[in-house]
Amino acid sequence: MPVFWLALIVLALAAAGFLAGRVRALSSGGGNIRNLHSLPAYYGWHVALMVLVPSFLILIVWLLVQPVLVNNAVSGLLPDRAVSEDTTLGLVMSDVRRVADGLDAAVSAGAMTPDEAQSIRSEFTNVRDKLGSVGVALGSDVSPEILSAAQKYRGMTATGRFWMTVVVLAAAVGGFAFALRRTSAGFRARNVVESGIRALLLGAASIAVLTTIGIVLSLVFNTIEFFRLYPAADFFFGLTWAPSFGGGSQLGILPLLWGTFYISFIALAVAVPIGLFAAIYLSEYAGPKVRAMAKPLLEVLAGIPTIVYGLFALLTVGPLLLGIFGGQGLGWMQAGTAVMTAGIVMGIMLIPFVSSLSDDIINAVPQSMRDGSYGLGATKSETIRQVVIPAALPGIVGAVLLAASRAIGETMIVVLGAGAAARLSMNPFDAMTTVTAKIVSQLTGDADFASPEALVAFALGMTLFIVTLGLNVLALYIVRKYREQYE
Amino acid sequence: MTDATSTPGPMDAPAVKGSLHVQDARTRKRNAAEARFKFYGLSAVAIGLVFLVVLLTAIIGNGVGAFQQSFIAAQVYLDPARLDKAGDRNIEDIKKVSTFGYTPLIQQAVFDKVTELGIDTPFDDAKDMKALISASAAAIVRDEVIANPDLIGQTVEFRLLAASRVDGYLKGRVSRDSVARDKNIDAEHLDLVDALRDEGIIAKGFNASFITGADASESRPEQAGLGVSILGSFFMMLVVLGLSLPVGVAASIYLEEFASKNRLTDIIEVNISNLAAVPSIVFGILGLAVFIQFMHLPQSAPLVGGLVLTLMTLPTIIISTRASLKAVPPSIRDAALGVGASKMQSVFHHVLPLAMPGILTGTIIGLAQALGETAPLLLIGMVGYIATNYPEGLAGGFIDPNSAMPAQIYEWAKRADPAYYERAWGGIIILLVFLMTMNIIAILLRRRFERRW
Numbered sequence: 001m002p003v004f005w006l007a008l009i010v011l012a013l014a015a016a017g018f019l020a021g022r023v024r025a026l027s028s029g030g031g032n033i034r035n036l037h038s039l040p041a042y043y044g045w046h047v048a049l050m051v052l053v054p055s056f057l058i059l060i061v062w063l064l065v066q067p068v069l070v071n072n073a074v075s076g077l078l079p080d081r082a083v084s085e086d087t088t089l090g091l092v093m094s095d096v097r098r099v100a101d102g103l104d105a106a107v108s109a110g111a112m113t114p115d116e117a118q119s120i121r122s123e124f125t126n127v128r129d130k131l132g133s134v135g136v137a138l139g140s141d142v143s144p145e146i147l148s149a150a151q152k153y154r155g156m157t158a159t160g161r162f163w164m165t166v167v168v169l170a171a172a173v174g175g176f177a178f179a180l181r182r183t184s185a186g187f188r189a190r191n192v193v194e195s196g197i198r199a200l201l202l203g204a205a206s207i208a209v210l211t212t213i214g215i216v217l218s219l220v221f222n223t224i225e226f227f228r229l230y231p232a233a234d235f236f237f238g239l240t241w242a243p244s245f246g247g248g249s250q251l252g253i254l255p256l257l258w259g260t261f262y263i264s265f266i267a268l269a270v271a272v273p274i275g276l277f278a279a280i281y282l283s284e285y286a287g288p289k290v291r292a293m294a295k296p297l298l299e300v301l302a303g304i305p306t307i308v309y310g311l312f313a314l315l316t317v318g319p320l321l322l323g324i325f326g327g328q329g330l331g332w333m334q335a336g337t338a339v340m341t342a343g344i345v346m347g348i349m350l351i352p353f354v355s356s357l358s359d360d361i362i363n364a365v366p367q368s369m370r371d372g373s374y375g376l377g378a379t380k381s382e383t384i385r386q387v388v389i390p391a392a393l394p395g396i397v398g399a400v401l402l403a404a405s406r407a408i409g410e411t412m413i414v415v416l417g418a419g420a421a422a423r424l425s426m427n428p429f430d431a432m433t434t435v436t437a438k439i440v441s442q443l444t445g446d447a448d449f450a451s452p453e454a455l456v457a458f459a460l461g462m463t464l465f466i467v468t469l470g471l472n473v474l475a476l477y478i479v480r481k482y483r484e485q486y487e
Numbered sequence: 488m489t490d491a492t493s494t495p496g497p498m499d500a501p502a503v504k505g506s507l508h509v510q511d512a513r514t515r516k517r518n519a520a521e522a523r524f525k526f527y528g529l530s531a532v533a534i535g536l537v538f539l540v541v542l543l544t545a546i547i548g549n550g551v552g553a554f555q556q557s558f559i560a561a562q563v564y565l566d567p568a569r570l571d572k573a574g575d576r577n578i579e580d581i582k583k584v585s586t587f588g589y590t591p592l593i594q595q596a597v598f599d600k601v602t603e604l605g606i607d608t609p610f611d612d613a614k615d616m617k618a619l620i621s622a623s624a625a626a627i628v629r630d631e632v633i634a635n636p637d638l639i640g641q642t643v644e645f646r647l648l649a650a651s652r653v654d655g656y657l658k659g660r661v662s663r664d665s666v667a668r669d670k671n672i673d674a675e676h677l678d679l680v681d682a683l684r685d686e687g688i689i690a691k692g693f694n695a696s697f698i699t700g701a702d703a704s705e706s707r708p709e710q711a712g713l714g715v716s717i718l719g720s721f722f723m724m725l726v727v728l729g730l731s732l733p734v735g736v737a738a739s740i741y742l743e744e745f746a747s748k749n750r751l752t753d754i755i756e757v758n759i760s761n762l763a764a765v766p767s768i769v770f771g772i773l774g775l776a777v778f779i780q781f782m783h784l785p786q787s788a789p790l791v792g793g794l795v796l797t798l799m800t801l802p803t804i805i806i807s808t809r810a811s812l813k814a815v816p817p818s819i820r821d822a823a824l825g826v827g828a829s830k831m832q833s834v835f836h837h838v839l840p841l842a843m844p845g846i847l848t849g850t851i852i853g854l855a856q857a858l859g860e861t862a863p864l865l866l867i868g869m870v871g872y873i874a875t876n877y878p879e880g881l882a883g884g885f886i887d888p889n890s891a892m893p894a895q896i897y898e899w900a901k902r903a904d905p906a907y908y909e910r911a912w913g914g915i916i917i918l919l920v921f922l923m924t925m926n927i928i929a930i931l932l933r934r935r936f937e938r939r940w
Binding site: 206294410 | 517523527534538745755758760762765769772783802829866882893908911912918919
């Protein structure tokens with residue numbers, strides 16, 4: 001039974017349970033609400049929750065676990081000769097799954113009967129042509145081992161699905177019966193329902209933790225896998241980045257890190273002075289009217305998607321810079337995509353980020369400190385430079401670090417504007433590339449997660465995650481530690 | 488205070504160096520520094536605003552062209568000898584004629600028009616008209632004929648897409664210099680285009696199919712549209728809304744109203760603030776590893792894109808929801824508790840409805856952020872897939888491979904033909920219109936329902 005229908009049946013059962021619970025409570029109270037412990041709807045919710053929660057939990061866990069178990073079982077059954085030297089178990093298993101999906105598609109298109117799909121032998125039938133006729137393209141002919149593994153895979157999946165349906169429905173019906181039996185006039189339905197809902201709320205809050213765990217696990221496992229295939233020392237200290245999907249790649253991260261930091265540095269060199277001065281002007285000098293106009297307009301820059309900045313870098317800023325610094329001008333630049341292009345555009349993107357964070361911090365400096373400074377005869381700018389900025393410094397440093405973390409993690413601008421060549425160069429008009437851009441280029445395309453060329457993206461992602469997380473933690477630490485406490 | 492201190496005696500009066508009306512050098516210097524400093528601040532704001540103006544001008548200036556497209560008006564004689572050799576109007580036989588059967592008819596129609604108008608041109612063969620007409624024209628005529636076989640044998644007026652080079656020439660993107668290196672079209676063709684434009688045969692018109700149409704192959708930029716990927720984005724946003732709003736609100740209610748101060752709560756809070764700062768590409772890696780590699784969900788599906796974007800927007804929504812829950816004054820909770828409501832009832836019956844406008848505002852802003860996000864979609868296969876077909880049905884909308892607006896724009900930006908750059912800018916205009924609408928709705932909601940306690 002498709003999962004969609006199963007979910008629908010459980011939902012219908014829960015709705016019925018709601019009504020049944022309500023009715024049963026009312027009738028056990030003699031039809032008088034005042035004889036019940038809780039409001040009648042709580043009895044209904046009690047039954048509905050008892051139907052929904054366990055069965056959906058089982059459903060979700062089953063859907064997650066079954067593919068893994070079936071995968072392991074089938075790969076255990078594969079004879080050794082199916083996995084020859086030039087391929088890996090993962091690749092063979094993905095072939096098996098593709099054939100199994102193909103058989104499913106053939107059955108649902110009516111090209112095969114279910115029995116036929118379980119019994120065909122590649123010795124007698126050309127499975128590839130047969131699947132091709134229903135639109136499932138296979139790269140190579142199907143070997144007998146893979147076909148029989150695919151048939152076992154289908155069989156196990158079907159059995160798993162059948163038992164999943166049975167267990168989920170049993171859980172739903174069981175919950176229904178159990179809850180309905182418990183329902184009586186004296187039953188403390190509200191307390192039970194409320195503690196149940198509280199648990200659900202906690203569950204929702206824990207999704208953030210689960211996401212972090214998911215990120216860390218998916219990065220860690222694939223990174224370990226990568227280091228098994230490629231020496232870690234070469235990755236961290238290699239000076240060349242030259243992936244080739246044929247093998248023999250050199251995957252040194254240093255050129256990428258250099259590109260990342262160089263571009264981020266230029267971006268911050270653009271964003272920090274402009275953003276900081278804008279924040280100072282808006283919070284200290286501008287009148288309420290100017291502030292009400294300029295602040296939201298600057299923040300529009302922050303709401304524009306990064307793909308727009310990427311295109312702006314590629315098609316507007318790049319050619320513009322090339323006209324000035326390129327072959328016809330100063331001759332420093334070979335192509336429109338360069339560190340400078342990406343850096344300037346990223347700087348524009350970060351201006352509102354720096355300015356609105358600093359603005360908040362400058363506004364938090366108490367007025368009495370400014371008044372004290374004016375009283376001593378300082379001018380406005382002297383007050384700002386010698387009193388306000390030092391008082392706000394930890395917050396401003398925190399804002400700059402957060403902006404740096406943004407710049408390092410930014411993807412679209414560098415993918416479109418910075419070029420693709422990984423090189424260690426001092427010239428800001430050279431094309432360079434970054435960690436994020438290389439994650440994109442290594443993982444888009446043929447998704448075969450067994451080669452070091454694809455797995456390196458996870459190691460890069462891990463590096464990126466640690467660097468940005470470190471910057472964020474550092475920013476928070478600085479803000480907390482050095483914040484001036486005013487009454 | 489006494490009078491003695493407020494009126495200085497002649498004994499300790501400072502020696503007068505100058506008048507208050509004449510500034511000394513030091514004051515002048517300080518005032519100049521003051522003016523300079525203020526000027527720096529003003530110019531920083533101005534530079535920021537200039538960047539905004541330049542960005543918007545670039546977008547609009549480059550993108551507006553995509554909403555216009557050149558069309559050729561052609562009276563095509565639907566020759567029965569070619570389209571229906573048997574002559575019995577059997578629909579199955581007519582369907583067997585591929586677009587190759589229609590192309591000569593269209594070329595002939597344009598060529599006839601050129602001869603009829605007496606335009607002086609070196610071309611003497613109908614095949615030379617190929618450079619003027621989009622490759623998609625034959626398919627349009629064929630679809631029309633299959634829908635209405637009775638047209639065969641008649642001369643029917645069609646409004647066909649002009650080729651991308653012709654379109655570019657009319658828009659000023661293709662010049663006579665660039666044509667010299669182009670093997671698709673010659674300068675003589677451009678003379679012909681000039682003549683046909685003067686006759687009104689080739690004209691620019693509003694390009695509705697850019698907004699509703701599907702993506703096209705790399706060689707036919709004139710046909711490419713954003714419609715299918717708008718649908719893809721729409722289904723993704725449905726997933727994001729359907730998951731992130733309930734989960735985000737539930738999580739915020741727990742953290743704001745119920746959580747006791749303990750280890751677990753601390754961990755959750757730190758996690759949420761850190762997740763908000765994780766680069767979006769890392770969420771793409773998560774989606775690839777968990778949803779595609781581990782759970783074997785289909786690649787390029789809006790469902791997977793929606794799940795990834797949900798995880799990405801969740802921290803934003805939780806942070807804004809908590810702020811609006813916090814803004815509801817404690818007296819509301821106390822009053823509810825005072826008349827005998829349970830904690831749960833006070834939250835769900837009183838606090839949540841009062842916080843709802845703020846929650847919705849935050850959710851819309853989170854959705855707008857998710858709508859423009861590109862990087863994670865690159866990793867789960869939303870690019871490289873050419874979205875030429877509309878998804879079938881509701882389930883198909885979630886599961887079938889599709890693209891999304893920003894991913895489609897990226898895809899166009901990567902293609903070699905400059906005609907696609909115009910499409911990419913045009914796509915950005917549409918994307919920004921969507922984002923602006925969402926933000927305006929959020930602002931209006933806030934204005935309309937915001938309460939000061």
